[in-house]
Amino acid sequence: MTNFAIRTENLAKIYGHGRKAIRAVDGLALNVPEGSIYGLLGRNSSGKTTTIRMAMGLARPTSGSIEVLGLNPWPDPSRVEMLRQVAFVPEDKANIGLTVRKVLALNRSFYPDTWSDALARKVVDRLELPLDTSFIKLSLGNKTKSALASAIAQRSRLLILDEPTTGLDPVALDALLRLLVEDCTADGRTIFLSTHQLAEIEQIADHIGIMDRGKLLIEGPLDDIRASFRRVTVTGANLPARGPQILSARRDAHATQYILRASPEAFTTELTRNGATIVDSEPLSLSEIFLALCRREEGTQEEAA
Amino acid sequence: MLPLRISASSGVPVYLQLEQQIKQAIASGLLHAGNALPSTRRTAAELRINPNTVARAFQNLEREGVIRTVPGGGTFVASEAALASGLLKAEKLRRLRPLAQQLAVEAAQLRLSAEDTHKLLDAALEDLTRKSRADKRSPEEPQ
Numbered sequence: 001m002t003n004f005a006i007r008t009e010n011l012a013k014i015y016g017h018g019r020k021a022i023r024a025v026d027g028l029a030l031n032v033p034e035g036s037i038y039g040l041l042g043r044n045s046s047g048k049t050t051t052i053r054m055a056m057g058l059a060r061p062t063s064g065s066i067e068v069l070g071l072n073p074w075p076d077p078s079r080v081e082m083l084r085q086v087a088f089v090p091e092d093k094a095n096i097g098l099t100v101r102k103v104l105a106l107n108r109s110f111y112p113d114t115w116s117d118a119l120a121r122k123v124v125d126r127l128e129l130p131l132d133t134s135f136i137k138l139s140l141g142n143k144t145k146s147a148l149a150s151a152i153a154q155r156s157r158l159l160i161l162d163e164p165t166t167g168l169d170p171v172a173l174d175a176l177l178r179l180l181v182e183d184c185t186a187d188g189r190t191i192f193l194s195t196h197q198l199a200e201i202e203q204i205a206d207h208i209g210i211m212d213r214g215k216l217l218i219e220g221p222l223d224d225i226r227a228s229f230r231r232v233t234v235t236g237a238n239l240p241a242r243g244p245q246i247l248s249a250r251r252d253a254h255a256t257q258y259i260l261r262a263s264p265e266a267f268t269t270e271l272t273r274n275g276a277t278i279v280d281s282e283p284l285s286l287s288e289i290f291l292a293l294c295r296r297e298e299g300t301q302e303e304a305a
Numbered sequence: 306m307l308p309l310r311i312s313a314s315s316g317v318p319v320y321l322q323l324e325q326q327i328k329q330a331i332a333s334g335l336l337h338a339g340n341a342l343p344s345t346r347r348t349a350a351e352l353r354i355n356p357n358t359v360a361r362a363f364q365n366l367e368r369e370g371v372i373r374t375v376p377g378g379g380t381f382v383a384s385e386a387a388l389a390s391g392l393l394k395a396e397k398l399r400r401l402r403p404l405a406q407q408l409a410v411e412a413a414q415l416r417l418s419a420e421d422t423h424k425l426l427d428a429a430l431e432d433l434t435r436k437s438r439a440d441k442r443s444p445e446e447p448q
Contacts (some may be wrong), residue, residue, distance in 0.1 A: 035357075036357075037355050176351065177353040178350050178353055179345075180350075181349045181350045181353060181354070181355070181356060182346065182350040184356075185349075185356050186346070196324075199313050200313075202313040203311065203313045203352075203353050203354050204354060204355050205355065206355045206358060222318075223318045223320065224317075225309060226316065226318055227318070278410075279414070282316065283315075283316030283317060284316050285313070285315070286313075288316075289399045290440070292448050
């Protein structure tokens with residue numbers, strides 16, 4: 001049986017009351033397998049950060065349940081037990097007037113059992129992080145790097161990163177990806193990160209979830225998700241416009257282009273049997289899958305309006 | 306280091322890209338029977354991809370008899386005999402059929418004759434044989 005690093009059931013967070021209530025997270029069922037690199041993807045204000053805040057015990061769920069490493073992150077003492085085993089890089093970094101060297105020393109004192117000085121040095125070197133500048137004077141990218149150095153050196157069972165690429169240049173981003181793969185995945189450790197930088201995550205993640213308006217649109221192993229989506233161009237008469245497998249269908253004078261969301265082979269076999277010709281069939285990149293799913297949500301809302 | 310390159314935006318699963326490239330390296334003579342492959346973690350770090358993905362590619366290649374893993378000793382390209390018998394001919398043909406179909410569709414769309422398409426494939430096969438021979442003649446480069 002798979003163990004889950006993070007698991008939520010029907011999780012909801014509602015801010016405000018009545019007509020003005022905002023459903024930031026709305027019935028979320030998240031399953032983050034232990035040992036995975038899990039990318040939580042979504043547009044701005046899709047509920048990613050609120051979900052992470054609930055996982056870290058920084059926000060109380062309105063309803064539903066959440067477990068982090070099998071522990072409930074809201075009440076003490078289970079929250080303390082959870083925090084000992086989780087490293088966290090928040091999106092908004094607190095401004096403190098200590099040098100990076102002192103920030104690292106402070107974090108070290110919280111995690112005497114697992115902290116690695118060698119790893120902290122490695123992250124500082126690889127990311128070219130200035131040690132003796134006050135944190136408050138650092139650029140946005142260097143603040144991100146400083147938080148990453150503390151979190152990685154902590155060598156936790158679970159690493160939670162909220163938009164870890166904020167402010168990083170391409171060289172630093174590449175160095176970060178290497179550090180994550182090299183030093184944060186051994187011994188069944190889990191990385192859970194939220195982002196809208198799809199291309200980088202597509203490389204290192206093995207599981208993804210796509211969130212939109214507080215709900216999960218899709219979740220699973222990235223390879224499975226890739227295999228179930230396909231763009232197919234078809235010519236022929238009486239082609240279907242709707243169906244359970246069809247995410248979208250665009251028709252022009254010559255051909256119809258489908259974006260399929262499940263079992264594309266069965267769909268094309270059926271069409272061919274009915275006399276249609278498959279002109280082209282190609283896989284979608286994660287970014288194309290993301291756009292296809294999130295645009296469809298927009299389309300549905302317009303229809304409803 | 307093997308000239309492995311992963312394209313994240315191609316839509317082809319990364320483990321398949323890896324499998325194909327390692328097979329290509331063997332088919333083109335870049336890797337020989339008995340050559341050592343870098344470890345899963347090192348390959349993953351070099352390519353900035355998930356270690357589980359590399360492990361999956363290596364497992365598939367091992368199941369097909371392309372590589373073999375010595376417990377605690379690393380991963381190696383299988384022996385010539387294992388490479389020859391590892392994939393039964395039917396299995397090999399089954400794997401290549403989608404590519405052949407794709408070639409046929411593209412050729413039909415470009416209004417190429419069957420004869421021209423056959424010639425194209427023959428030329429590609431000849432190219433590969435010539436390259437492989439040239440590689441064997443040239444002195445071994447240090448790995």
